[in-house]
Every structure is written in C-alpha cells, then in structure tokens.
Amino acid sequence: MQTSTPAAPATAQSRVRDWRSMLIYVVFAGLFLLFAVTLHERGFLSENNLMNIARQSAMIAIMAVGMTFVLSAAEIDLSFGAVVALAAVTVALLLPHGMLVAVAGALAVGALCGLVNGALVSRIGIPSFLVTLGTAGIITGITRSVSALQSVPVDHEVFAFLFGSGDIGPVPVLFLWMMLVVALGHVVLRNTAFGKAVLASGGNKLAATYAGINVARVKMWVLLINALLAALAGILYAGRLHSARYTLGENDLMMVLTAVIIGGTHLFGGKGSVAGSLMGALIMAMVNNGLILMGLDIDQQLILRGVIIICAVTLTSGRLRRPRR
C-alpha cells in the first residue's frame, strides 16, 4: 500500500533541519568578520588576540560541556560555580602534598558535590533548581571558611603549566584541555547509548522510562559529570591564575548558560549539542573581547552585548515572521 510522502522531500526536510543548526556557525563567522573589519586597527586579528579568545573561551567551553548534558536531561545545576571555587581552593591547598594528590583531591571533591546533587535530585526527587541552589550555598560557605576568604597561592610550575598556564608551541594548554573535553563530550552525547539516554530522558521522561532507560540514574550521571567538569574548570582556574579564591566561578553561571543555550541546547531538555555550546562559548568570548577592544565604556558594552545576543539568537532560533503553526 502506498504511503504518500515520496522520498525526496524527506531528505529535503532534514536538509532544512541541518541548515537551521548550521546557523550558529554562520552567526559566529558573521560576528568574526564584523569584528575583524571594524577592529582590524585595534589588533583583533593579531595572533596574540586570537590566542586570548581561544584561552578565554576555553574555560567557558569546558563548563558549557557539562551544562549541555545537564540541560539536555531537563535539569539545571546552579551549584557548579560553587564547585569551581571549592575545587580550585582544594587543589591549591593540597598542592604542597604533590600534584597528583591535589588534582585527585579536587576531582574527588567535585565528584562528591555531584553525587550529593544527583542523589537529592534522583533519589528524593527534589527539583534540581532547588537542590543545586541549596548545595551552592552550602559549598560556597564551605569554600569561604576553608579558605578564610584568602587567596591561596599556587606555587608549582609543573602543575601551573599542565593546568592552564602553559603553551605548547603557540598553542595554550588550556586550548588542548578544551578540545579534549569538547571532543569527548561531543562523542558521548552524540554517539553513545548514554548520550541518547540523556536526550531521551530530557525529551520525554516517561517515554524514556518505558524504553527501559533508568532516568534517575541518567540524572545522577549528568549532575556528576557536570560537577566533575566544574572541578576541572576550578583546577584550570587555579593553574591559570596561580592562585585560588572563593569567588572563582561565581559569575560564570549566566555566561555558561548563555553559551549553551545560544548553541542550540534547550533549557527544558531533550535537545543538546556540544558543538553548539562550543560555538556559543567562542561567541561569548569573542564578543567580550571585541567590545573591550572597541574602547566602549562599560554601559555601552552591556547594551551592545545585549543587542548582539538578541540579534544572534533571532537569527538562529527566531522565526522572523508571524508564528503560524
């Protein structure tokens, strides 16, 4: 019996779909061109500055990968900034006992935070917004008292080189970390059973359960992954700044969420793209950089950043015409 949709149009449809998700690259390229032209005189294209953007986006991108998993699973994690700070302080405090101990310790602390979040969300069933708001306060409180509000210096050349400050040839180590995390995250989300389970759990929790996916376990894992990546970000911050302090990460939440959502991940779950989040991170870092290079004052920077965000997402996710469903 004939089904009426011929084959050709179907592929056309997927072409349209691809075209939509390609828009983020177009926006990135467009902004890059814009800055390249207008800020040519001001060193935007200098190798040094491009490295700046790479380094600056690296931190955002690493955190954005974890958040991509969390949002894809229709959860949220407000505590990851606090984990960044706690991990940074932990690694800095433990460094005198050796690099491996310190890094392992910081990751363990991150894992612990993730497990607590995950257990409260998946076992007790509290909305992750409230769980992570609560744990964020607790973790920040702990970081503040552990560090006594002091900056903890990092005095370990190898550590600093490996985690954030070094360059291999012209390439910052930070950039390599980013590529590693992004590549891993991309593959895991797209090409593993776990990634599919994350997207399915976020898209339709009940359907995922019926299909045999342990949704509670998925939520546990995404929160754990996010906390681990936050801890890695904290370690990298410590390496990059040669110090750690309780305020680290506190302004990153909005930046990271924005990067992830600009990149096409849905705030309410079911759709996520690590590559998109990378582009989001690059765009955010590039805009920051460009606005400063323009020599604008801070009010103007705020306004222009807002305008750029809205224009960018109008292009990538807006309908640009009267909705008609």
Place this chain on the structure above:
Amino acid sequence: MQTSTPAAPATAQSRVRDWRSMLIYVVFAGLFLLFAVTLHERGFLSENNLMNIARQSAMIAIMAVGMTFVLSAAEIDLSFGAVVALAAVTVALLLPHGMLVAVAGALAVGALCGLVNGALVSRIGIPSFLVTLGTAGIITGITRSVSALQSVPVDHEVFAFLFGSGDIGPVPVLFLWMMLVVALGHVVLRNTAFGKAVLASGGNKLAATYAGINVARVKMWVLLINALLAALAGILYAGRLHSARYTLGENDLMMVLTAVIIGGTHLFGGKGSVAGSLMGALIMAMVNNGLILMGLDIDQQLILRGVIIICAVTLTSGRLRRPRR
C-alpha cells in the same frame, strides 16, 4: 456504560494533592516555631522583628507574584532585576516633576520593557531565557548611564510614605501593597480565564493552541505583568530607601525564583500558585532574618540557608522514598 474510575480514588487523589500543597504552610509553621524557640532570647518574636519580616517579605512577594505568572506559562524573565533598578531610578529622577508623573513614568518604563520582552518572545519566537538575558544587559546599561552610577535621592515625604516607608497604625504600607498585589494575583491566576490560559499555555502549549488560546498573547501578557510588578517593586524600593541606584534588584532574581519554586510553582510551567509564592517569600525572609539574629557569620549563614532550603523542599516536593518511575 462503565467508566472504570470509581469515585473514591478520585477524591482520595485530590485529597492527596491538597495535602501536598498544604505542606508549604506546615514548613512555614515549623520553621517559625523553630526560630521562635531557638531565637526567643534574641527578639525573634518581638513585634518589631515580625514587622521586619513582613516588610522584607513584602518586596520579595510582590516580585514573586509576577514571576509566578511567568513560570506558570513556562517562560522565564531574567531581566526583571534590571527593570526594578530602571524603574527606581526613573521614579527618583522624575519625582521633582510631581509624584504622579514620576510613578506613571516608572510604570510606563516598566511596561515598555515588558512589551519589548514580550514582543521578542512571542512574535519572533526567541526563548525567553535569551531574550531577557539580552534585555537585562540593555536595561542595566541604560540605567547605569542614566544614573551615572550615582544614587539618586528621593526627597518627597508623601511619595516615601505611600510607596514603602509609611506605616498606617502598626501596619507598614509595604505590607498593604503586598496584600493587594498577592490578592489580585491569586484571584487572577486561579479565578479568571486569563489565569487558566496562562496555566494551560505552560502546561501543554499544543493543547492550549488547539483549544484556541492565543499562546503568543499569553506570553506577551505574563512578561508585561512581570515587568509592571518589577517596576512597582522598583518604586517601592525607592520609597523605602529614599534613594534609587542601578544596583537595586540585581540580587533579587535568585531569591524570587526560589520563593516561587518553593511555593510549588513549576519551573517548566503548567502549575503555579500565588499563595504558595507568598509563603515562599515569607519563608525566605524569615530564614534570612533568623540566620542574622543567630549572629552567624556569612559562611555559616550560607551553609545553613542551603540546608534549610533542601530540607524544606524535601518535605514539600520530595518523594522521600525510592522513585518508582
């Protein structure tokens, strides 16, 4: 013809539901008792302090009402803190031209912000997270340049009395404002066609559309209402502090979201309770107050607040046993 659900389970179910949504009152009462006992010596129960809590919760509650509508419709508004500041600065700057002009001007500014948010969300179809993140930057930039980062004094006794500072008998005017806004919000969300349309749009957008509800218009309106209430909050801040500055409202977002979500409104839409948000606001204000009265330092306050939030929501929304799907 037999339909299989007998009467008993249905009523039992709704009893369970009611019982669940009553828990927030239990939590409130429990915390109140806890503080009353432990902080008796420290003046928690003094009339003065209860008035403190009333006043402090009033601001949160007024903002929470607007946010309840926004979240119920499955949207979010990150710009409302920025609107608070802009409205406060506007009213303070316009006061020399007369109170009515100033208040009308500030509300108009709020309405304009809400309309811009609403238009971008409902016409162009950008996710409200990104729209309001963008407009938040723009609005803050404007507030900063309009006020040149200075605090704008309010020198108008009548205005200050009516909007935030006065007491009528023992009752703070602020409290009356709160009761007005909460009562109105409660009735509108529960007992008007608009309120039902908001909940329907947030609960199942497709079903609402099929039922002929203009979902775009609903989203427009909730963002407008939220911006207007943010503007009112800004005006009340100005009246209460006798001054306005660009930083007002910048820390209110998380507080307000927490109050609303603790109160039983869903972050992802479809369920909302203004009365619950009021309780949420009271709980937040009471916890703040209690923790300060305890004489704790900031670290301990952070930790304890986190613990209280998690315990409170474990009671109200947690399952407290192994999840079954």
Place this chain on the structure above:
Amino acid sequence: QPLSRGPHGEQPTPYAAVVLKASDIAALKRKPYRAALVMHTSSDFSSALIAGARKGFAELGISVVAVTDAGMDPQKQRTDLETVMALKPDLIVSLVIDPVSGAIAFRPVVAAGVKLVFISNVPQGLVHGRDYAGIVTDDYLAMGQTAADMLASSIKGKGDVALIYHAANYFVTNQRDAAVKQALARYPGIRVVATRGISNQQDGEVIASAILTQYPKLSAIYAPWDSIAEGVTAAARAAGRRDLKVVTMDLGAANALDMVKGGNMAGIVSDLPYEMGQTVARMGGLALLNRPAPAFVTVDAVRIDSANLSTQWQRALNRELPAAVVQAVARKGAR
C-alpha cells in the same frame, strides 16, 4: 598627615607632591601614548576616578584606549588584561582585585615593557621602579580613623555601637573596616556590641533591622559604604529610631540628603576619587618618561558633615552637589 603605609612599608607621599613640569608635558604630547584602565568594578567611586584620569590623561595628550570592568572577578580581570594588551597600550592603570593571582596576570604586561600604575594595591612580587611606577591610593587608615572619630563624637563618646563589615576579600574595604574597629577601641565609653558581615550590598537594611531588634539601645552603626548605609538608614526609619547615628564611607546623594535633613546620617568619610584619577594620570606621565615616581601616593581622607558638604562634594567628585541636596541645604540655612 597620611597614615597608611605602602605594601612594603613605604612612606606615603601626598598626592599634591606628584607634579609634572611644563617640559614633561610637552614631551608627552609629542608622542601618541595610549593608556588603558583595567578596573575592578564600576561604581560612583570608579567613575569619578576614571573621569579624573581621563581629564588628566587628556591634559597630557595621552589617549585612553580601553576601560574594563571585571565585576570583582580576578579571572575576568586577567581576561580583560589579556584583551587590553592586544591594543598595545603604553600604560596600564589598574585596581587589582586579587594581589595573589595578579602576580601572574601582570607578569606578561611587565615583560612587554608596559608602564604600570596601580590603585590601592599592588600584585605580589612586583618591584617598585622596576616593574611598576607607583601606587595611588586613598588613605584607608585615616579614613577608618576619621569614621571612628565621627562615630564617637556623634554619640558624645558614649554608648553601644554596631559595626557592619565587608565579609569579602577586598583590600580597601578590609583595611578601612579594620581601621574603624581599631580606632574605636580607643574610646573607653564605646562598646562594640555587634559586628556583622555583609557580602551583598543590598542586604544593608535586613542586617541593620535585625541588629536594631536585638540591640534596641544601640546608639550608632557603622556601614562600610554608601549603598549599605542607605539600607541602614531605611532600617532606622522603619524602626522609628530617629536618634540612631549612622556613619559611613564614600559619598552618595541619598546619604548626603539624609545628613543635611538631620536624619540618621551623622557623618561621611570620603576620599578624593577625582583627584586620585588625576594623580594616576600624572604618575603615568612620569612613568612614560621613565622618571622616578613616588612608590606610594595617598589622597586625603575627608571628614564630611552637613557644614562642609557642598565644598567637599565638589572636591571629591568634581561635580555639583545634586539639586535635591542643594535645596535641602538652602532650606536648612533659611530655618
């Protein structure tokens, strides 16, 4: 006489002692020097300082190519610094949020030969003369002491007081708060009954309300800066405590108005941000010419009450007293 000492115990130099000769100015004007301001955050203080610096740089023919705001985040400040370096400035002026991480952040700047002038504070390990030209700062010890004196005199040296302090790691406020506490200890009649930390400037009223509930006989409260003081006076009003005295740092119109109208605000201590900005520019000029500059320059701590408000306001912020305050002053004078 300035009280504060430099990070390595340097003697303070009054800001007026930093001067450029006419020939220096001409020399500076011959080259298109570029300066960037890498700030910690934005505030009334920082904008007055930036305005002073812009004015000063303009007089020297130095162009300001970038101003950044790190939002109190050392990591963002490092990022800002890296970005600003792409503009190849000759001079960077910075208020460093975290001297520990600043040590690393500024290393490449020093290595690139960019001249540095710091505000308030200096990254660890940098050496005056070799790595940076000097520090320009408010005299935080004097500010703290002045605030304590005003507080004491407002309650006639006797009574219970509460201190609200900045519960964060930030050099300037930490120094000022500590100085207040120290100076108050010298008044035998004054008892500090409560010290409460604040980390979020919007919480002034909530904290002050709780303090007033707990200590109904309190005579005065110290608030670390103006926006917190606004909350404290609001709490005093709400509690009906017209007699409570409030002292704070940094000028703000609302506090000034309250003070003039005889409200709770008993006195304000201010530094001279506009002068700081101009001084920074002059220090920068010296640095660009490779002249020696003083290691540690301070501006005065100014004691402001309703009598000297108009003149000191203008001096500190280089702008008119706001109209509302002027009118209040006039009304008061008429009475």
Place this chain on the structure above:
Amino acid sequence: MAARAEPRVAGCRSAGRSSKGRTMNSLPILKAREVHKQFADSPVLRGVHFELQAGQVHAVLGSNGAGKSVLMRIFSGILAPDRGQILLDGKVHTFADAGAARRAGIAMVHQELSLISSMTVAENIFLTRWNDGWTRFVDEAAMMRAASALLSRYDIELYPWQTVGSLTRGQQQLLEIAKALSGKVRVLILDEPSANLTAAEVRLLYRTVKRLAAQGMAIIYITHRLRDVFEVCDQLSILRDGRIAHTLPVAATSAQAVLTLMTAQLPSASWPAVNVPADDTAPLLQLRQSGRQQAALSVRAGEIVGLSGSGASAMLEAIFGLQALHGYTLALSGQEVHVRHPSEAIAHGLHLLPGDRRRAGLVLGLSVSENILLSLFDRLSTALLIDDARGQQIVTGLLRRLGLKTEDPGQQVRQLSGGHQQKVLMARALSTDGRILLLDEPGSGMDVQAQSVLWQIVRNYAAQGNAVLIASSDYAMLAALCDTCHLLADDGIGPPLAAAAGQQALLGALHGTPCQP
C-alpha cells in the same frame, strides 16, 4: 480495526438514517476548494475539494500519512493552507487561529489528545471558552456544575474535579469529545475518535454521533475502522495522493468496495496459529495469584494471548516493572522474578509497546531512527560507541517490514502522522529481539493495510517460538488473532477463553461475559 473479523460489516447496515436531516442539494456548510499544503518540499495536500452538509456524518478515509489530519487542522484554523480556500456557509473564511475557527462553530477532536493533564476535567472542558474573554471571572462552582451537566448529557461518567492525568486513554478520548461539544458547534471534526475506546465506549460514541447528526450538526469522522463507517456515517471520502479521490454515499457501497477504492486489500479474517507444539518447557510468561496452584495467566512459546477489560494496560505495565504488581507473582520461563524497572524487564527479554504513544512512547524531539533504537542503544555499542551503520541497517529493515519504507529515518518523529508514529513504536518493540512482547492497543491509528501487515508480523513473531500478550479493547481483533483470551475484571484475571472453539465462539465469549453490560 476493520472488517476482518466481522463478516457482517460489509454492507450489513442499510444506511437507513442517511437522508435524515439533510437535503441533498442544499448549500454545504463547510467546503474546501483547491486546498494545497506542503511541509518543506513535501506536498501533502494537492488540491483538495471537499463538501460537508449539515446533518451529515462524513467519513474521511485514507492510508497513514495521506494527509487527513493535516486537512482537518486546516479546517480548524490551526494550519493555514498554502493555496485554496475554506468556505463556511458559502463564504470564504480565513481563520487566524483555532480560536477563530472555534468561534465560527468548528470544533475538532484531535488524533493526538490535547488535554492539559495538570488540570481538572472541568477546566479542560472550558479551556475552549476562556479564550473569548480573559477578564472573565471563573466561577469554580458554576464551572463544575456546567461540566457535570455536559458530561451527563452525553452519558460520560467522569467527575468534573478529576485531574485529567489520572484518566485512562479511553476516558480522555470521551472527555475530548465533551470538550469539543461545549459551546456552540456546527461542524464537529473527529480524528480517529474510536481508536482507544472499549466496546462499551464505542457504543456510546456511536450513539452520541447519531444523536448530534440528527440534531443537524455536520460531522467529519476520520477512522481506520470500516465498521465505524458502516455504523454511523452517511457519506465517505477517500483521500489519496493529496486529493479527495472518491466521494460516495455509504449506503451505496460495501467494505470490499471501499477497500478496493483505497487500493487496500481486505485483510484475511484470521491468522491461524501455525503450530504450538505442546512442549513440556515452562511457559515463557506466567502470572500466578498468591496461594493458587493454577496460573491465572500463562503464555507459552508460540502463543498469542489477549487481555481485555479495565486495568489491562495497568497489568502490562506492572509486568514490565512500571508499577507494583498487586496480587500476582510473575514467572518467566518458570522462574519467579521481580521486575522493578523496565530496564530489568528488557534484560529479561520483555518489551512493552505502550498504549499512549505520545505520552509514554515517543520522544517527539528525537528522530525516527533514534526512537526506534531507544531500547537498543546499549546493545548496539561496540567499544562504547554506537555502531551507527548497524543501527541504520536495523532501522531500515524494521521500517521496511512495517511498510514505512519511504519515511526518512532522520526526520523528527513529531512530524509523522499518527499511524506512522505507531509503526515506529512497533518497530522499537521488535528491535530488541526479546522473547516476550507486551502489546497495548498495538494497532491503534494504523490503517487497514498496515494492521493486516502488523498482525502477520505478530503471528510470525510468535511462530518463531516467542510469546505475545496483547491488551486491547478490540474484541474482534483479539478473537481473530489470539490463541487464548482473558477478561480482566475488578476481581482479577478471568479464566482463559480458548480460541479452540473457533473465532465466533471466542468473540461471543468476549462479548457475552457477565461483567460486560
């Protein structure tokens, strides 16, 4: 679920009611003229002409994906046609949204139920009315009364204060109809209203439709059950290749003729069990009531067992580990097991095809192939990564088996027609290579041809030594397909009704049990 088991279907009804309430040459109340619609590059409607008279019950037939639902969404203002006109009472109308069409008197019951599950029955009923005036005060008590009155007018036994989330699919379907009928309605569009109803509910539906038509309402009735057509419809149109290919009075045709016009074949009347060697191995699946020797229900290798009655879906879900199994213990291949989560069930070789495809079955945002492979990804992985090529191979194979060969597996499943979505779910159930299939209303939404293919597949699956347990309210299908049937009542699983005596006997037994009204 069509004619296959009921020989009387073909022309058994003299469409006696067909001329009542309708004059042949009157102005059509609703008319489509040259309507075109395409999504992206794929045309769905290519010039539809359609007329509907007052008092007429007009069946619209067509294969899955023919565009029936799209056409109806155009009538009800949800989609705008690319080209062509909609005429109401001879006047061209352009509806801005569903609200506009609704105000003009066009109400629609969607194939995908569109209820707000967090709201009550009454609130859902009045959803459509609220859009006229947002400032209108909602009087809860009056709303409950009105809802109660409406429900009892159509003999629907629901309580207005019930939360919709707690209703069965069938109840929700009836609620949808009640919702559509609240307010002024001249044209009622029913998109597969009978797909999820029990026999009793179907009778209620027929009664209601006939009554409304008698009152002069114009009704479009979309269905894949030919029995519906011959029970209640006067006119039928067949949508094919984007056009209305045929329109003819029901009285003048037969099921066989209709099937021929649809280029479908009459499905065979039954699928005889191939051979169930009475082996001594334990049944693949057994439910045993605590304390009883005899199993209440057992499914042997090669068997298809039917389950009908209230709670049948819940029983399947309990077996699958989605809820607690009260009063019974589950044994698989003789081994007693406790299944606590579907993942464990799948590990035991079970798979459930859920009854509510949108709520519990599909992840609408994912693609067709992702939805099909959802339970299989774990096992598709080699060295942690999913073996995409093998996945595609499996998907293509399954799609071909289910007659979905032309759909793009990369397409979002949201965009598929209802019947195609059902096929995707079936494909998933078959993908896992389990030995026991639990099917809840498996044929729901599939067209005649697809169902006949489906039953063949199920039969073959069983014949390969697997077990199938089907929960359905479609007695005819159960009688035709199953080896044994059980009725489920409040006191538990009833005794086996064997098919050995023949289909007619089984059908009679299903209908004739005392627990059925």
